[in-house]
Amino acid sequence: MxxxxxxxxxxxxxxxxxxxxxxxxxxxxxxxxxxxxxxxxxxxxxxxxxxxxxxxxxxxxxxxxxxxxxxxxxxxxxxxxxxxxxxxxxxxxxxxxxxxxxxxxxxxxxxxxxxxxxxxxxxxxxxxxxxxxxxxxxxxxxxxxxxxxxxxxxxxxxxxxxxxxVPEGVNISSERAKPGDKILLSGTVGDHGIAIMLIREDLSFQSTLESDTASLHSLVASMVKIAPDIHVLRDPTRGGIAASLNEIAQQSGTGMILYENQIPMQTQVSAACEFLGFDPLYIANEGKLIAICSAEDADKLLAVMQAHPLGQNAAIIGEVIEDSHSFVQMETRFGGRRVVDWLSGDQLPRIC
Amino acid sequence: MKYIDAFRDGTLARKIAHNIAVEADPRREYSLMEFCGGHTHAISRYGIVDLLPDNIHMIHGPGCPVCVLPMGKLENMIQLAQTPGLILCSYGDMLRVPAAGGNSLLKIKAQGCDIRMIYSSADVLKIAQLNPQRQVVFLAIGFETTTPPTAVIIKQAQALGLTNFTVFCNHVLTPSAISHILQSPEIRQLGLVQLDGFIGPAHVSTVIGSEPYRYFAEEFQKPVVIAGFEPLDVMQAILMLIRQLNAGRADVENEFTRAVLPDGNLKAQLLVAEVFELRRSFEWRGLGLVPYSALRIKSGFADFDAEQRFDIPVLSIADNKACECGAILRGVKHPRDCKIFGTACTPENPIGSCMVSSEGACAAYYRYGRFREPRPGNTVTKN
Missing domain, CATH: 3.30.1330.10 (PurM-like, N-terminal domain)
Structure with missing residues (x-):
């Protein structure tokens, strides 16, 4: 034995x-x-x-x-x-x-x-x-x-x-985005992608940027509690918020209009993107979410998000509109308008 | 970002837009060419056209480094990359440019060719030093902005005594391209294309200065305003061009005074002159053979010239027949005049080079502007 x-x-x-x-x-x-x-x-x-x-x-x-x-x-x-x-x-x-x-x-x-x-x-x-x-x-x-x-x-x-x-009564799905809905973002864009890029590409940038990798379960739980009728939730990983919003626009047959000056972004991210010729809207996030909800729910949802540690910088960044082409457009800080298109291939640095 | 955001201020933009609207003469049309892809990109990305009156038309010029490379040169690059054991280094945009037969550097990379995307030309020297047993070739492309860094690494390679490093030089010159456009029959003789003035290059001008443009202003009576790549720079340059045209002037003016001096960067110019010399002629996509429009490596640095080491032949390959990149690069056609724009030719599957780089006219228009319905009278095609 x-x-x-x-x-x-x-x-x-x-x-x-x-x-x-x-x-x-x-x-x-x-x-x-x-x-x-x-x-x-x-x-x-x-x-x-x-x-x-x-x-x-x-x-x-x-x-x-x-x-x-x-x-x-x-x-x-x-x-x-x-x-x-x-x-x-x-x-x-x-x-x-x-x-x-x-x-x-x-x-x-x-x-x-x-x-x-x-x-x-x-x-x-x-x-x-x-x-x-x-x-x-x-x-x-x-x-x-x-x-x-x-x-x-x-x-x-x-x-x-x-x-x-899934709790009873909750029905979150991308085809539920409707014209008139508001688009909310839980925080700054591009932190993960740029943090990785700066160490991966041997770029000798000094930065204190960290990946935003985080589990969003408790943020979502508090959002669903206050507004069970959220229409769409999406975590904008690869392809950034541009890819996620284009997917939702396509799947729901709607268009979107974003306001550039409302999109939260860390200065380090915008500076790195500026230097490398990247568009931060296409950079990956690992701890952010996009929420689309009715205009009536938007303000209370935003308040709940901002009260959560992972949503302190949350903002309403745009709205869903009618558009048979399902374009995602953006009103630029400069006052013009442009398409925020699907990403084609990898983002490549500019030459000059 | 403080010094960048100041040049993207929406309130100031609306003020300049107001001045443009007030000063532009409603009885006439203004056709302005932005030579550089950097300006094309800024115009599209910030939606500048939305801020302009309908009688001001922006024509996209050929100043996109990858767009102007002819098919023959792309084939040279593909063949070079397939040399056993060779490492080909290139700036990122180059990788997706479509070559003959649907090939691209990215595609042959997937087949096993060693192609490295670099951010700085200095990285190539490191790669050469780390791989002494292998030939390392740098695909040098671009206008006057990217030429001095190439000159620097050639000189450094010589000082280091590197024997496995060469440069495939495809550097081209801005002033020769502008004069070629101005001398094209469509503009000079036939008057098919209206071209009233130029927004002059930003980064290129930091190297060559503002003086080289004086010839166009005087010989062709076309005003030139050198402008930075920020959207307010572009707006201000448009206003300055309108003022010149309204006053019947054709001068070289410099909006980009924070970076451009009349004589440019003399140190960089000397460096370039030490390493490079003019080619008698060079083929551009869209413009054909343009005399004295490109650089080659001087004989004193022949050991670093890939054309010599690998005996690279001069190839002439016709563009895809349906592709209008040539006419678009000359400003004769608008991207939406091309039959395959947005159908067979998209950023995912580019057929023409203008659809590849974000500085290319087609890619910029596809990506940022195609939701717009054509504005009446905004097409530059009249044939």
Missing amino acids: QQTRKRKKVYTRPLDFKNGLVEMVHGSGGRAMTQLIDNLFVTAFDNPLLRQMNDQASFMGYSGRMVMSTDSHVITPLFFPGGNIGSLSVNGTVNDVVMSGAKPCYLAASFILEEGFPLADLKKIVESMAAAARAIPIPIITGDTKVVEQGSGDGVFITTTGIGT
Whole structure:
């Protein structure tokens, strides 16, 4: 008896979280993989549903409407001012789930690790995921790990899938934008994209800019509470607010008019965009939301947003109009009008 | 941002707009060409046309570095990038420019060619130093603004004794292009295109100064106002052009006094003269062969000349027949006069080069202005 127990507990060698590297054996289904899962993932994410350790997590269903969303996270660099791929992968998917007005319930996380990736970095990433999930709180109840050969990945890719439950009477969907509705934005645009760009492109800018990565669940909860009839919610990630608004305009068959002087923006972001020839409306955000609601709801919604720590700089930035072309237009600070079009390709820096 | 926002002030813009409206003579039309893509971009991005009376027409000129490169040069670049082991470095806009057969640098990059987007020409030297076993070529393009930085890295490469670094020089000159436009039959002989004055380049003029434009003002009797790239600069320049035209003057005036001196930047000019010399002729998209309109690397720096090291041939390839980029670059046609504008040719799938760069007339118009219905009499095409 004693011998059996002993064999179960002792692995060949403890994981070296200081100098160790991810090896192919960590994904091969053997003891090394179990060791990594137990000592890293289960330890960090620990919760009763995960501890069942079956091929699936098992939980009781809900009677109401549910939502589900999945998102793969690939980012260079993995660590950036304001967060890392771990916290980003939790907040990103939770934000997609709560843009329906839902309360987030469970997350699944799937890792693709590149052979040779430092275990110390992996530990930092996993712990930051665990901290982000615990802060919401949303348990990570199932997952998967694969290891690919060196050169076939970019350190770590993380796919997270989330589900949530939508409160009775809430119906948030992009086709509900109607002419006359107001467009609200929860804060400054472009912080995440520019923070990443400034460190990624070896641009020797001095900046204190941080990614805005944050979970918007509690902001959404307070918004839905005060105005259950919000028509549309969207988190403007890739492609920035320009892409999100164009999508909503297309899906609802409406047009939009924005007021440039109402769009909140940090000076550091506008200065970097100016220098690089970027348009901040197309830069990614990771902790902001766009809300579209009836004109009657707009003021109380804005007040609730501004009272929340993640919505202090919220503003009404425009309104929905009738337009058979579904153009998003903007009244410029200068007094003219222009189209805020879909982004074509990546934004590229100007030449002169 | 303090010094930038001051040049984007909406209240001041409305005051200038009011002055323009008061001073523009309703009995005549004003056709003004902004030569530079930077101005085209500002006009579109800030909606400047909305602030102008209907009888003032802005014509987009050819001052967009990637727009004026002919198909032959693009093919040269594609072939060069496919040289085994070679690293091709380029400014971002260049990557999406459509070449013959629907190819582009971005497409062949996906096929495995090593093409790097750089922000500063100095980055190319770093890449060359980090890859001593590989040939590194810099695609040098642009007007007088981007030429001095290219001269600097060629001199630095010489000082460092780099043997794996060369430049494919496609630098072009603004004054030659303007005089070519003014001498085109559509303007000079046939009078098909009305062209009353120019908004002169901003950044280019910081290098070459205001003097080189005096010739156009005197020889062709066309006023030139050099202006910065901010929207208030453009508005002020339009007002100054209207005043000159109303008074029957054709002078060179400088609105961009905060950056442009009459003689320009002499140090930069000397540097350029040390490394580059005039080509007898150079093909421009839309303008054809323009005499003495481009630069090549002097023989003293031949070791850094990609044309020599890789024996780059002169290729002449016709533009897509449906594409009107040529006429648009000459100011003869407006983007919306092109049959494929916004249909077959869009920023996602550009057929002509004017649809690529944000400074290109078609891309700027597509992106910022196509919600506007054509204004009566605003088309410059009369044929």
